[in-house]
Each structure stands twice: as C-alpha cells, then as structure tokens.
Amino acid sequence: DTGVSQDPRHKITKRGQNVTFRCDPISEHNRLYWYRQTLGQGPEFLTYFQNEAQLEKSRLLSDRFSAERPKGSFSTLEIQRTEQGDSAMYLCASSSRLAGGPGEQFFGPGTRLTVL
Amino acid sequence: AQKVTQAQTEISVVEKEDVTLDCVYETRDTTYYLFWYKQPPSGELVFLIRRNSFDEQNEISGRYSWNFQKSTSSFNFTITASQVVDSAVYFCGLITGFQKLVFGTGTRLLVSP
Numbered sequence: 001d002t003g004v005s006q007d008p009r010h011k012i013t014k015r016g017q018n019v020t021f022r023c024d025p026i027s028e029h030n031r032l033y034w035y036r037q038t039l040g041q042g043p044e045f046l047t048y049f050q051n052e053a054q055l056e057k058s059r060l061l062s063d064r065f066s067a068e069r070p071k072g073s074f075s076t077l078e079i080q081r082t083e084q085g086d087s088a089m090y091l092c093a094s095s096s097r098l099a100g101g102p103g104e105q106f107f108g109p110g111t112r113l114t115v116l
Numbered sequence: 117a118q119k120v121t122q123a124q125t126e127i128s129v130v131e132k133e134d135v136t137l138d139c140v141y142e143t144r145d146t147t148y149y150l151f152w153y154k155q156p157p158s159g160e161l162v163f164l165i166r167r168n169s170f171d172e173q174n175e176i177s178g179r180y181s182w183n184f185q186k187s188t189s190s191f192n193f194t195i196t197a198s199q200v201v202d203s204a205v206y207f208c209g210l211i212t213g214f215q216k217l218v219f220g221t222g223t224r225l226l227v228s229p
C-alpha cells in the first residue's frame with residue numbers, strides 16, 4: 001500500500017509527558033501537512049512543509065509543539081508537556097504539485113492521542 | 117480570513133432518498149479552490165471533489181453531484197439514491213494562497229436501510 005501512513009495509531013499518555021508522532025507521506029509527494037481534529041469538529045491546520053522547509057505554522061501550534069521533516073520525506077510531530085486539551089486526532093496529509101493539483105491532499109489514518 | 121460553514125450538523129435519511137449537504141464559504145481572494153471530503157467511520161478522510169473559483173460548472177459523478185454558485189458563496193453536494201455505505205461525516209473545505217485547507221465542521225449523514 002502506498003498511501004500515507006502514521007504511527008502510532010493510538011497513544012495514551014499522562015499529562016506532562018512528551019509524545020512524538022510519525023508520518024510517512026506518499027513517496028513522490030513533496031508537500032506534507034499536519035492537522036488536528038477534535039470530536040465533532042473539522043480538521044484544523046497545524047503546519048505545512050514543502051520538502052524539508054516548514055513554510056507555514058498555525059497559531060494553534062504553541063511552543064510545546066514542534067514539527068520536523070529533516071530529509072524531506074517522513075515527518076515527526078512532537079508535543080512536549082502534554083495537557084488534557086491536547087487530546088485529539090492528529091492527521092497527516094501529503095500532496096504533490098503534479099498529483100491532482102492544488103489542495104488534493106491525501107490523508108493518513110491519524111494518530112489518536114488521549115492525555116489522562 | 118477564510119471560513120467554511122456547514123450549518124447541518126446531522127442528517128438522517130432512508131436508503132434511496134436524495135440528500136443535499138450545504139456548504140457556504142467566505143473568502144476575499146478571487147482565486148480559491150473548494151473541496152469535499154468524506155470521513156467514514158474508519159476515520160480516514162477521502163477526497164471527493166475539487167472545484168476552482170473560475171469554474172462554476174456543476175459536476176456529476178455517478179450518484180454524486182455538486183452545485184457551485186459564486187453569487188451565494190455556496191458549494192452544495194447532493195447524493196442521489198442514497199445508500200447505507202454513504203453514511204459518514206462529510207467536510208467541505210477551502211484553499212487560498214498557501215496550501216492550508218480550511219474545513220467546515222462537517223455534516224454527519226446517517227442512511228438507514
């Protein structure tokens with residue numbers, strides 16, 4: 001399967017702990033996005049990479065959040081000192097200028113984070 | 117600022133009924149793209165359609181059709197002869213400038229047999 005993959009699928013942690021999620025985009029896609037989705041809401045944009053460059057960050061991405069895409073392939077999203085309000089589904093998506101055109105982002109299955 | 121409004125939180129229909137999901141958007145940009153995504157119970161978002169702001173032609177794909185009207189800033193989605201497998205949450209979205217997708221809050225569609 002060559003779709004977007006995310007790991008882990010589920011993460012339960014205690015408040016104050018650090019967590020890291022990984023996203024592997026579709027191999028030929030140079031654009032990678034992170035979104036957060038809480039219950040009953042649509043996904044909210046967090047950040048966007050083109051190759052290894054982080055081009056845009058949402059105000060939702062507080063200083064406890066950091067995302068990287070060191071070699072322009074997979075990406076990691078780290079949350080430090082987790083809070084209960086961080087509990088959500090974290091979605092990764094990828095796209096390519098050549099595949100589908102603007103905005104046709106291919107989403108992964110998400111990582112569901114629960115902070116106790 | 118960009119905004120997408122899906123006023124219908126949940127719609128319930130019986131199989132074979134037609135159903136329309138409403139989407140209203142706000143943007144000051146003249147170039148933008150509108151989308152619909154489906155999120156089945158499994159959770160993975162599935163792309164359905166993209167429409168750019170210069171193309172107001174309606175589109176039909178099988179049982180799905182989309183009506184884009186710039187005059188009312190609406191991009192509505194109709195499912196004809198609904199089926200149980202259509203049960204999902206449907207999101208309307210908007211992109212301008214950078215590739216940030218702005219989603220609405222979604223409409224949950226329940227199709228019962």
